[in-house]
Amino acid sequence: MWIPLRVLAARVRGFLRPGDQEHEFDQELATHLAMAEEDKIRQGMTAQEARRQARVELGGLTQLREASRAARGLPWLGTLGLDVKLGFRMLRKSWGLTLIGGLAMSVAIGIGAVVFAFFDIGYSGTLPLDEGDRVVALQTWDERAHDGQPNSLLDFEHWRDAMRSVEDVGAVRTIERNLIVGDGLANPVPIAEITASGFDLARVAPFLGRPLTEEDEQPAAPPVAVIGYDVWQSRFAADPAILGRTIRFGATVHTVVGVMPQGFAFPVNHRFWIPLQTKPPNRLENERAFDLVFARLVPGATMESAQAELMALGLVPRETASDDEQLHPRVMPYAFAVFDDEPGQFRWMSRLVLFLVSLLLVPPCANIAILIHARTVTRQEEFAARFVLGASRSRIVVQIFVEVLVLAAVAAVVALGFVRLAIRQLKRDNPDVPFWIDFSLSFETVLFTAGLAVLAAMIAGAVPALRATGREMQSGLSSLGSGTGLRLGATWTALVVAQVAFSAAALPSAVEMAWGTVRTSVLGPGFASEEYLTARIAMDQEASVGAVADGTVAESMAADGEQLPIGSRFGNLQLELVRQLEAEPGVSSVTVAAAVPGDEPWATVEVEGDPIQDASIFAGNSMVQFNQIDDAYLDVFDVPLLLGRRFDARDHESERATIIVSRTFAELLIGDGNPLGHRVRYGWRDSDVAEALAASPSDPSASEAEASPSAVTPSATSPAEEVEAHTWYEIVGVVADLPANATHGKIYHPMVPGRVQSASLALRTGPTPDNLVDPLREIATKLDPTLILEDILPLNEIYRDHAVGNNMGATVLGLVTLCVLLLSGAGLYALMSFTVNQRRREIGIRSALGAPPQRLLAETFRRALGQVLAGALVGILVAFLVGHYFPIRFIGGWNVPGVVPAAAVFMILVGLLATAEPARRGLRVDPIEELRQG
Amino acid sequence: MQETRSPILQGTLDLMVLKTLEQMGPLHGYGIARRIEQVGQNALIVNQGTIYLCLVRLVQKQWITAEWGKSDNNRKAKFYSLTPAGEAQLAAETENWERISDVIGRVLQPATGS
Secondary structure: OHHHHHHHHHHHHHOOOHHHHHHHHHHHHHHHHHHHHHHHHHHOOOOHHHHHHHHHHHHHHHHHHHHHHHHOOOOHHHHHHHHHHHHHHHHHHHHHHHHHHHHHHHHHHHHHHHHHHHEEEHOOOOOOOOHHHHHHEEEEOOOOOEEEEEEEEEHHHHHHHOOEEEEEEEEEEEEEEEEHHHHOOOEEEEEEEEEEEHHHHHHOOOOOOOOOHHHOOOOOOEEEEEEEEHHHHHHHOOOOOOOOOOOOOOOOEEEEEOOOOOOOOOOOOOOEEEEEEOOOOOOOOOOOOEEEEEEEEEEOOOOOHHHHHHHHOOOOOOOOOHHHHEEEEEEEHHHHOOOOOOOHHHHHHHHHHHHHHHHHHHHHHHHHHHHHHHHHHHHHHHHHHHHHHOOOHHHHHHHHHHHHHHHHHHHHHEEEHHHHHHHHHHHHHHOOOOOOOOOOHHHHHHHHHHHHHHHHHHHHHHHHHHHHOHHHHHHHHHHHOOOOOOOHHHHHHHHHHHHHHHHHHHHHHHHHHHHHHHHHHHOOOOOOHHHHEEEEEEEEEOOOOOOOOOOOOOOHHHHHHOOOOHHHHHHHHHHHHHHHHOOOOOOEEOOOOHOOOOOOOEEEEEEEEEOOOOOOOOOOOOOEEEEEEEEHHHHHHHEEEEEEEEOOHHHHHOOOOEEEEHHHHHHHHHHOOOOOEEEEEEEEEOOHHHHHHOOOOHHHHHHHHHHHHOOOOOOHHHHHHHHHOOEEEEEEEEEEOOHHHHHHHEEEEEOOOOOOOEEEEEOOOOOHHHHHHHHHHHHHHHOOOEEEEEEEEHHHHHHHHHHHHHHHHHHHHHHHHHHOOOOOOOOHHHHHHHHHHHHHHHHHHHHOOOEEEEHHHHHHHHHHHHHHHHHHHHHHHHHHHHHHOOOOOOOOOOOOOOHHHHHHHHHHHHHHHHHHHHHHHHHHHOOHHHHOOO | OHHOOOOOOOOOHHHHHHHHHHHHHEEEEEHHHHHHHHHHOOOOEEOOHHHHHHHHHHHHHOOOOEEEOOOOOOOOOEEEEOOHHHHHHHHHHHHHHHHHHHHHHHHHHHHHHH
């Protein structure tokens, strides 16, 4: 063992059992003295003389014991303990600094720790399976898009048969089907269509029955299913005779052959498994249909050797492939492949993000450093005295550092509380995460938080500590007892001015941003959202079954052999569903749109001729939401038409590209002129765009999207080319905002039933939308078991969910703003206190000579108040410049009338409040006392 | 008499203790102190107490080990003995010492240096 380590180990032992070793040491010294005495008596000394001489030669017993104790134990730990105790005492004593500094540090450390915890949770990469670290994914990687692509059947079969470095090669795709148990209602569930090898790979035995086998994959095999433990418990009441019972997924009836044990959710978060039929007639040879191809490295193989083998095999060339040259196969750790990540990129990214997050510590800690500096300045005499009594400089530096570290540690504990809350919220928001994700506060997160605390203590404590013990210590020494110590330098004053200026400039932005975030939840949607029931409707992709719109069950149509394109089937179903729902008691009207109001996808747009010149990307005006609506939509939501016309049959013709826009759209992007006839086209659009706009008759990207809905690669063309390719849409009508109080414009396209593959249904029901949930499910199940109905929720609940997220954002923003304000106030307080302390004698003398105290104070405070005013003015100027040159919406505060001057006045008030206590102290200066001290 | 005695050079006490244990075999603290004084012919100022601090250090480094035993006159005493690591350390330090003293000797007496 390395010698310092041996010594440390021995010292730790000595520290843990000090009694034994001290006793032995005493015994040893006693033996020494006895032996020495005997020797000396033998040499002719008297017993008394021998004892005295022996003691002299050995040296002072107390010092020896002290020195041996120091040599055997961990003496610095004792000193550290004292420093920590002192640190806690300082927390109590300077409670203002503790509260303000602690809060600011908690928020900064908390933000960093939450980001780390989320990374840590999101990328916990090892599967909790037997040898889970050897499970890999064989992926088709798009080099250009840096994205994983679904794998093709041919590739899967080729790799499975040819590769030697992996075993248990399997494939899976997740499908969504309506689950129907007995005569119950349909309930859409995700199902893993998986090869039997998935169960071999997982090495988990079923709880009941058997897993899927290769025989189940044969085309003629009867349909079977394996279910999860939770499903068995909840849907089948833990029926012991579950094996052999039937379960219906959409139109197909499966026999349950196995129940997997609790917690099993391979490949991602699945509870239902059915065989993946890879043989004819269901072969999908050229289609890239599999979400994942997985395998296990054979003993002795490595990721690199498997990668080399896979590269050598390559992808099977396809007849219709145009993008093959940018596709390469690669072997990836399983969890990374599920997230389509590159481990290297992630490592780099996470480091960058964590670095940036750590930088968040700097502003609050620099502020706290100022306050700590002010405190150490007032303790200058204490340090000077300790210095004189023999404490080294490093000793005092460590002491100050430990005091700040105690504060940071308390802040870190509070921050970990934030992290726990955030993790709990994350878990609540994501019930269906991959099975290997562990929502617990990991050791790494705690370690990272501790690291942030040490970093915070270093920033906030190191500079004040070094300055307090530096050259200026001597001046502290010379002025011992005189009541005046160090000066707070000009830098410090400048920092306070800058702080006030920053606060005055940032406060309006914060107010505006917070308002922008919460305004919809505060003002409400402006219509009776609680009277609407909404649901997502979609078709499952079960290709083998036809469907009808006349209410007969799907299997009969399948028997007829008639195959309708899925789009028109969906269109027919949609119309029929609306017809039947309208006839339902309690439903006053029904509409179908691509999205519910307020939940539409986002895009940027450009208006032809650009009537508003400053509608730049900075302004954010060009950010709009877009939707596709049926002809009933505006009536169902009581949206009045303000100008032009509604959609009618003309707009369904394929050569027309017409839109209706909202009032806010017209105001922000067109201005005072008549919006009708203006033409608009899209720039960047949300990734949902392909689906949401698939129905737009003449949009060229729509047909492409419909052809291959899973292969939307935005990077295939440059953004500029995309903009050029987009259609110009003509505005034919202007309607009121929905929801009211909208901050962004909105575009409505006409919806042609059957051109979209999923849509949102909204039923106007009156005050009790919940009563319609079951009738809605019943009608849909009867109409077609493959019609998937999801997210059946009253509209106001969707808004409530939005509000929760918004309010959380506003809370964090509010906390940060509060910290900035408190730190500014505390900085001013420290400055004022210091000024008063420095001038106590002067105030005393002048007051003894008859000057009225108020005038003295006014003079003392003129400088400080001047700084506050200067700071506030600079703040307004900065806010003005920001508002003028970077007209970003929701930033700058100019959109909220009066908030900028209000913020400046507020900062002046904070300044005055912060000076109140020092002012009171200044007025109480007793001239006689001050003169006597001088 | 006092003026002719020199303080021990810093860092050399460890070397002397190790050497003593090598020559004498297992020995208690008093024996080590006496031995160093005798060999040094009382020319070195040895604060006997510091020998015990030195022994603590050497035990921590595992260059020597300690064991309770009986002295010649049947007194309970702690006996120290050299470990293999201590022997190696002694060899290295001896060589180092000889090199340094040689260099210093040559510096101080250049005429007899060659």
